[in-house]
Amino acid sequence: xxxxxxxxxxxxxxxxxxxxxxxxxxxxxxxxxxxxxxxxxxxxxxxxxxxxxxxxxxxxxxxxxxxxxxxxxxxxxxxxxxxxxxxxxxxxxxxxxxxxxxxxxxxxxxxxxxxxxxxxxxxxxxxxxxxxxxxxxxxxxxxxxxxxxxxxxxxxxxxxxxxxxxxxxxxxxxxxxxxxxxxxxxxxxxxxxxxxxxxxxxxxxxxxxxxxxxxxxxxxxxxxxxxxxxxxxxxxxxxxxxxxxxxxxxxxxxxxxxxxxxxxxxxxxxxxxxxxxxxxxxxxxxxxxxxxxxxxxxxxxxxxxxxxxxxxxxxxxxxxxxxxxxxxxxxxxxxxxxxxxxxxxxxxxxxxxxxxxxxx
Amino acid sequence: xxxxxxxxxxxxxxxxxxxxxxxxxxxxxxxxxxxxxxxxxxxxxxxxxxxxxxxxxxxxxxxxxxxxxxxxxxxxxxxxxxxxxxxxxxxxxxxxxxxxxxxxxxxxxxxxxxxxxxxxxxxxxxxxxxxxxxxxxxxxxxxxxxxxxxxxxxxxxxxxxxxxxxxxxxxxxxxxxxxxxxxxxxxxxxxxxxxxxxxxxxxxxxxxxxxxxxxxxxxxxxxxxxxxxxxxxxxxxxxxxxxxxxxxxxxxxxxxxxxxxxxxxxxxxxxxxxxxxxxxxxxxxxxxxxxxxxxxxxxxxxxxxxxxx
Numbered sequence: 001x002x003x004x005x006x007x008x009x010x011x012x013x014x015x016x017x018x019x020x021x022x023x024x025x026x027x028x029x030x031x032x033x034x035x036x037x038x039x040x041x042x043x044x045x046x047x048x049x050x051x052x053x054x055x056x057x058x059x060x061x062x063x064x065x066x067x068x069x070x071x072x073x074x075x076x077x078x079x080x081x082x083x084x085x086x087x088x089x090x091x092x093x094x095x096x097x098x099x100x101x102x103x104x105x106x107x108x109x110x111x112x113x114x115x116x117x118x119x120x121x122x123x124x125x126x127x128x129x130x131x132x133x134x135x136x137x138x139x140x141x142x143x144x145x146x147x148x149x150x151x152x153x154x155x156x157x158x159x160x161x162x163x164x165x166x167x168x169x170x171x172x173x174x175x176x177x178x179x180x181x182x183x184x185x186x187x188x189x190x191x192x193x194x195x196x197x198x199x200x201x202x203x204x205x206x207x208x209x210x211x212x213x214x215x216x217x218x219x220x221x222x223x224x225x226x227x228x229x230x231x232x233x234x235x236x237x238x239x240x241x242x243x244x245x246x247x248x249x250x251x252x253x254x255x256x257x258x259x260x261x262x263x264x265x266x267x268x269x270x271x272x273x274x275x276x277x278x279x280x281x282x283x284x285x286x287x288x289x290x291x292x293x294x295x296x297x298x299x300x301x302x303x304x305x306x307x308x309x310x311x312x313x314x315x316x317x318x319x320x321x322x323x324x325x326x327x328x329x330x331x332x333x334x335x336x337x338x339x340x341x342x343x344x345x346x347x348x349x350x351x352x353x354x355x356x357x358x359x360x
Numbered sequence: 361x362x363x364x365x366x367x368x369x370x371x372x373x374x375x376x377x378x379x380x381x382x383x384x385x386x387x388x389x390x391x392x393x394x395x396x397x398x399x400x401x402x403x404x405x406x407x408x409x410x411x412x413x414x415x416x417x418x419x420x421x422x423x424x425x426x427x428x429x430x431x432x433x434x435x436x437x438x439x440x441x442x443x444x445x446x447x448x449x450x451x452x453x454x455x456x457x458x459x460x461x462x463x464x465x466x467x468x469x470x471x472x473x474x475x476x477x478x479x480x481x482x483x484x485x486x487x488x489x490x491x492x493x494x495x496x497x498x499x500x501x502x503x504x505x506x507x508x509x510x511x512x513x514x515x516x517x518x519x520x521x522x523x524x525x526x527x528x529x530x531x532x533x534x535x536x537x538x539x540x541x542x543x544x545x546x547x548x549x550x551x552x553x554x555x556x557x558x559x560x561x562x563x564x565x566x567x568x569x570x571x572x573x574x575x576x577x578x579x580x581x582x583x584x585x586x587x588x589x590x591x592x593x594x595x596x597x598x599x600x601x602x603x604x605x606x607x608x609x610x611x612x613x614x615x616x617x618x619x620x621x622x623x624x625x626x627x628x629x630x631x632x633x634x635x636x637x638x639x640x641x642x643x644x645x646x647x648x649x650x651x652x653x654x655x656x657x658x659x660x661x662x663x664x665x666x667x668x669x
Binding site: 006137151154165321322331334 | 452454458463464586589630640648650666
């Protein structure tokens with residue numbers, strides 16, 4: 001009989017060991033999955049997790065994919081600390097891309113230096129606007145932000161589809177559902193020539209740093225942590241819960257909007273019906289795997305970016321379906337949540353001391 | 361009379377659109393009544409849809425398909441129950457993981473089933489009665505899952521309100537500490553309630569892939585699991601109101617399809633937003649009354665329970 005015994009206090013070691021353990025378990029799980037699919041597990045694992053990183057192109061693509069994950073993951077992790085569950089980042093990312101990208105499409109013949117900064121601001125505002133709806137509905141009408149933010153994701157993606165199929169379709173684009181290409185002045189500059197690594201990566205690093213400052217130095221960071229760890233204490237201390245909900249949602253929404261803008265302006269270069277392979281949802285895993293800590297989010301963003309790259313690589317090299325990525329991501333979160341129990345509890349096998357009749 | 365005749369097919373499609381929601385939401389209602397918040401309904405539904413479709417196309421038996429679909433949903437629910445009830449993992453995070461995992465697993469396992477057509481679930485034609493005009497086709501010519509979904513509404517109502525086990529389940533949901541103190545099996549109750557939620561979500565998914573759109577497509581649940589979660593709040597955890605809610609949403613879905621078919625000048629994407637927007641609206645209308653939610657929601661919903669804390 002497996003039992004859980006309370007440790008009495010948090011185990012710091014397990015807190016950091018648990019993500020590593022989860023990654024190892026995911027690799028074992030992956031071995032089994034590949035074996036079931038009839039692939040040589042060693043070859044498959046190598047193709048999935050190592051091969052993408054063996055050349056500059058692969059490493060640069062890793063940074064490209066980690067950028068939106070880290071941007072969104074930081075925002076989510078700050079909200080999750082306060083038990084504000086924004087799971088609609090995918091929608092906020094989409095609206096950010098629409099707001100920022102819309103500016104590029106409207107001023108498509110502009111070469112103004114102000115276009116790009118304007119787009120960045122518009123992207124952030126777009127994400128914030130979309131996140132403000134669940135914030136308003138939660139604080140004013142008590143509506144669960146998990147469900148409202150998720151429903152709004154579907155709405156946002158449909159809205160983007162409407163725009164690129166309809167009013168914003170490229171007039172010279174042979175009826176393809178895509179907008180015209182953004183002008184150079186509306187494109188995030190590439191950092192390393194020959195790759196797609198763009199300025200968005202720098203934003204992500206800045207956000208990691210700012211996130212760390214907010215959580216460790218700012219008063220609101222402390223309040224967010226207290227609300228999450230001890231809601232009753234937060235009430236006694238007179239913290240304004242609604243303010244924290246607004247702060248969490250606007251911050252995570254704005255960052256998701258920035259991620260969306262940097263995707264369309266840095267990586268894609270135009271608006272198309274699908275601008276994200278689920279970054280907004282994967283960022284939830286990034287936040288948890290990174291222990292809701294900015295530096296951890298940076299590292300786990302790279303890990304999850306690798307699952308996207310590995311999935312593509314395995315698809316090309318050994319013909320596994322693209323869906324393997326989603327399966328691994330889900331499994332990783334499962335293993336992590338299971339391992340996390342060990343931060344607060346010990347696993348004990350066998351009867352309790354009392355049951356054995358022993359004296360403690 | 362002519363008007364009524366035209367109405368019949370519309371009502372028929374409302375029934376098919378409502379049934380998957382009703383199944384999934386009814387299961388989640390029971391799960392939540394025991395104090396467990398399983399946000400993985402979408403994942404359990406999509407797995408149920410694939411399993412039912414795969415088994416039905418392979419064996420030719422829709423009944424077997426439904427059974428396996430339901431069991432597949434319960435299988436995922438078991439993972440959830442183990443993580444949240446035995447390992448005390450956070451229920452919100454685990455539910456999200458369940459959805460991500462379910463969508464990923466079904467997409468992977470379902471690659472070989474894309475594009476295969478299936479004859480929709482047979483209607484049970486009850487002789488004589490089904491030839492009554494209007495009412496006949498509506499009441500006496502549905503497939504077995506539709507009848508089952510209605511039967512389950514009554515069964516759940518009866519179970520929760522008139523049986524001892526139902527009383528135990530509600531007690532566990534209101535206060536696990538008190539329930540444990542008087543010797544009720546908190547963990548076992550929650551395990552069973554969660555598994556029941558999985559079975560029902562799996563059946564809802566099975567209905568989607570066997571009857572509503574008899575085929576398999578990646579992510580074919582399209583958010584219905586989440587809508588089901590909202591429906592549980594809308595129902596204030598009462599099976600009767602849940603039935604009304606599921607049919608309201610079925611109606612909105614069909615309304616949107618018919619409006620598109622009738623060539624309204626509204627773009628199809630905007631029409632497709634309707635069910636999601638309606639979910640938000642309904643959620644707001646119900647949730648704004650904080651006291652009502654507090655009186656009806658299971659008091660220990662989403663809280664972990666460890667007997668030897």
